[in-house]
Amino acid sequence: MHRTEDVLATLGMIRQHKLDVRTVTMGIDLQPCAAPDLTVLCARIRERLLQYAGRLRAVCLEVEGRYGIPIVNRRIALSPIASVAAGHSAEGYLEVARTLDAVAAEVGVDLVGGFTALVQKGWTDGDRRLIETLPEVLSTTRRVCASVNVGTTAAGINMDAILALGQVLKETAERTRDQDGFGCAKLVIFANAPTDNPFMAGAFHGVGEPDCVINIGVSGPGVVKAAIEDLQTHATTRLTLGEIAEEIKSTAFRVTRVGELIGREVATRLGVQFGIVDLSLAPTPQVGDSVGEILQAMGVVRIGAPGSTAALALLNDAVKKGGSFASSSVGGLSGAFVAVSEDSALAKAVEVGDLTLAKLEAMTAVCSVGLDMIAVPGDTDAETLSALIADEVAIGVINHKTTAVRVIPVPGKAAGDRAVFGGLFGEMQILPIHAAGGSADFVRHGGRIPAPLSSLRN
Amino acid sequence: MSTYIVTVTAADRVGIVYSVAGTLRDQGGNILELSQTVMRGCFTIILAVEFPSPRVPQDLARVIAERGKRFDLTVAVIEMKPEPLEPPVPNGERFILTVLGADGIGNIHGIAGCLAAHGVNIVDLHARADGTRFSLIMEAFLPPDLAPGTIREELERFGRDHGLEAYVQHENIFLATSEPSPVRVGPAWKTQGDAVAPH
Numbered sequence: 001m002h003r004t005e006d007v008l009a010t011l012g013m014i015r016q017h018k019l020d021v022r023t024v025t026m027g028i029d030l031q032p033c034a035a036p037d038l039t040v041l042c043a044r045i046r047e048r049l050l051q052y053a054g055r056l057r058a059v060c061l062e063v064e065g066r067y068g069i070p071i072v073n074r075r076i077a078l079s080p081i082a083s084v085a086a087g088h089s090a091e092g093y094l095e096v097a098r099t100l101d102a103v104a105a106e107v108g109v110d111l112v113g114g115f116t117a118l119v120q121k122g123w124t125d126g127d128r129r130l131i132e133t134l135p136e137v138l139s140t141t142r143r144v145c146a147s148v149n150v151g152t153t154a155a156g157i158n159m160d161a162i163l164a165l166g167q168v169l170k171e172t173a174e175r176t177r178d179q180d181g182f183g184c185a186k187l188v189i190f191a192n193a194p195t196d197n198p199f200m201a202g203a204f205h206g207v208g209e210p211d212c213v214i215n216i217g218v219s220g221p222g223v224v225k226a227a228i229e230d231l232q233t234h235a236t237t238r239l240t241l242g243e244i245a246e247e248i249k250s251t252a253f254r255v256t257r258v259g260e261l262i263g264r265e266v267a268t269r270l271g272v273q274f275g276i277v278d279l280s281l282a283p284t285p286q287v288g289d290s291v292g293e294i295l296q297a298m299g300v301v302r303i304g305a306p307g308s309t310a311a312l313a314l315l316n317d318a319v320k321k322g323g324s325f326a327s328s329s330v331g332g333l334s335g336a337f338v339a340v341s342e343d344s345a346l347a348k349a350v351e352v353g354d355l356t357l358a359k360l361e362a363m364t365a366v367c368s369v370g371l372d373m374i375a376v377p378g379d380t381d382a383e384t385l386s387a388l389i390a391d392e393v394a395i396g397v398i399n400h401k402t403t404a405v406r407v408i409p410v411p412g413k414a415a416g417d418r419a420v421f422g423g424l425f426g427e428m429q430i431l432p433i434h435a436a437g438g439s440a441d442f443v444r445h446g447g448r449i450p451a452p453l454s455s456l457r458n
Numbered sequence: 459m460s461t462y463i464v465t466v467t468a469a470d471r472v473g474i475v476y477s478v479a480g481t482l483r484d485q486g487g488n489i490l491e492l493s494q495t496v497m498r499g500c501f502t503i504i505l506a507v508e509f510p511s512p513r514v515p516q517d518l519a520r521v522i523a524e525r526g527k528r529f530d531l532t533v534a535v536i537e538m539k540p541e542p543l544e545p546p547v548p549n550g551e552r553f554i555l556t557v558l559g560a561d562g563i564g565n566i567h568g569i570a571g572c573l574a575a576h577g578v579n580i581v582d583l584h585a586r587a588d589g590t591r592f593s594l595i596m597e598a599f600l601p602p603d604l605a606p607g608t609i610r611e612e613l614e615r616f617g618r619d620h621g622l623e624a625y626v627q628h629e630n631i632f633l634a635t636s637e638p639s640p641v642r643v644g645p646a647w648k649t650q651g652d653a654v655a656p657h
Contacts, residue, residue, distance in 0.1 A: 002554060002595075002597070002629065002632050002636070003636070004584060006632055006635070006636040007554055007556060007595050007632055009635075009636075010632055010635045010636070011556055011625055011627075013635075015623075015625070065606050065607040065610075066606055066627075066628045067627050067628055067630070067631045068625050068627035068631070069627075069631065254635040254636075257634040257641060258634060258635060260634070261630060261631060261634040261643065264641060264642075265643040268643050268644075325638075
């Protein structure tokens with residue numbers, strides 16, 4: 001007989017603390033679809049997606065029923081389209097995006113990632129065309145997600161691409177003005193992008209991956225918060241931070257194991273390879289499903305106060321350690337997301353003025369992603385947006401880690417106004433950018449920031 | 459070889475297992491499997507015991523009771539048929555069913571009725587009422603053609619009228635979250651009714 005405590009502990013994570021499988025993401029290699037004829041290319045893409053993902057929805061429902069754990073999203077990540085559609089015109093890229101949007105709906109996935117270009121060291125004609133089409137793709141399709149990798153520790157930072165992306169953000173926001181610039185929420189700009197990340201909007205199927213793979217994203221900030229609170233309730237003396245870290249580790253172990261089980265089961269039933277499980281504490285706007293609330297449970301009552309970065313570092317590291325012990329197939333981002341509009345506690349901290357853009361940037365140096373889901377004033381100039389991207393990318397490149405930027409300049413709104421994205425994307429008060437416009441000359445230089453030294457690391 | 463199922467109940471005291479196991483040893487019996495618990499002060503043990511030659515069940519029960527006279531044991535012994543029993547649910551898979559909520563007369567009867575109607579075989583069951591709260595955790599084998607969702611819906615339908623929540627989950631999720639051994643998918647290793655094989 002299973003121990004009653006174990007059964008109730010696992011059940012409690014699901015029914016009370018919102019543990020779920022946030023996403024089952026199927027990675028599909030699209031390179032074999034490349035064709036000089038656009039009609040052929042789109043037909044091949046459709047056929048390949050139906051071949052691999054046609055049963056994804058049904059299998060996920062079966063597995064959900066078998067284990068009694070919610071699988072919230074089913075998604076597809078594709079080979080970077082910039083190279084799959086290389087040689088085609090901008091209209092060709094748009095047609096590919098429309099094809100992806102339609103097939104995604106057909107197979108029952110909510111998002112499809114991989115409208116992607118990897119331009120860290122330079123860009124091809126295909127990369128340029130894909131980036132040019134982003135505003136139209138992000139404003140006219142519903143399910144297509146885009147990402148651009150603009151820097152790596154090995155290659156440095158492509159400032160030409162970053163300069164272009166500042167303009168892309170402005171144009172995309174303007175085209176989706178009636179949704180508070182929501183189109184920008186489907187574009188992630190990366191440094192050191194992982195090739196197996198299952199979380200959107202930045203998922204793509206990287207080079208070195210098999211034909212088809214199942215990657216899993218598990219979440220569970222509510223579970224971690226509940227574990228810390230439970231530990232505190234039963235402690236007879238004040239807890240040390242080491243004890244809190246241990247509790248987070250063992251909780252991360254349980255959550256990661258759920259992810260691996262679901263991933264292996266889905267992959268087995270579909271007859272494809274299981275890839276990785278990514279335990280990332282990904283918040284939702286629901287109360288009790290927040291990374292900010294974990295920091296508060298650790299004693300940082302006002303998120304953004306000194307100590308916030310240290311608390312986040314502890315959390316992120318303990319999550320990675322627990323995940324690594326749980327599974328040899330941990331990958332993706334694995335850590336804590338500080339997605340502001342999606343996290344009710346972080347959004348509240350912005351509202352009361354405790355959490356600023358500068359503090360968020362500092363916190364991203366120790367968490368798993370970066371400046372994520374942050375609304376900024378609509379009149380922010382393109383160069384300032386580019387400079388904001390460059391700062392965040394530099395943190396990743398210098399520190400040998402992934403960082404990402406998902407900022408939304410909200411048209412017609414200013415700092416202090418409210419941006420509402422709806423659903424899981426949440427809402428937040430628009431953050432001011434201090435000294436905006438003060439670094440335009442820097443980013444206009446363009447070119448490439450050279451790769452950093454890998455020795456003398458102090 | 460002859461195998462017998464022995465059950466012993468008594469008010470809980472120190473030394474009952476020592477007494478029962480000693481009697482069985484002296485009679486030449488080898489204990490194959492044993493499960494013991496104390497429920498609200500009442501000691502209960504069930505054993506599968508193998509003897510090299512046949513025994514008269516009533517005689518064996520009497521010897522155990524006499525040796526443990528100071529414990530006032532209630533003993534029952536039945537003989538197991540030599541041929542192996544067919545599993546009640548061939549090719550079934552082991553699920554964990556959890557029911558939580560308000561205590562009420564007939565809860566277990568109602569739950570068991572839902573399961574029996576769908577050919578679900580209960581192999582291990584723990585339930586208790588704590589004040590007004592009722593909790594039940596069981597291991598049960600579901601027939602291979604029965605979707606877990608079907609039995610969950612049945613239990614939820616019963617639960618709605620009785621203030622109960624029901625969960626039906628394959629046991630692998632509990633193995634995955636509770637043990638450091640590698641995650642695996644597919645059917646359980648344990649056979650039906652086998653309580654001692656490693657998970």
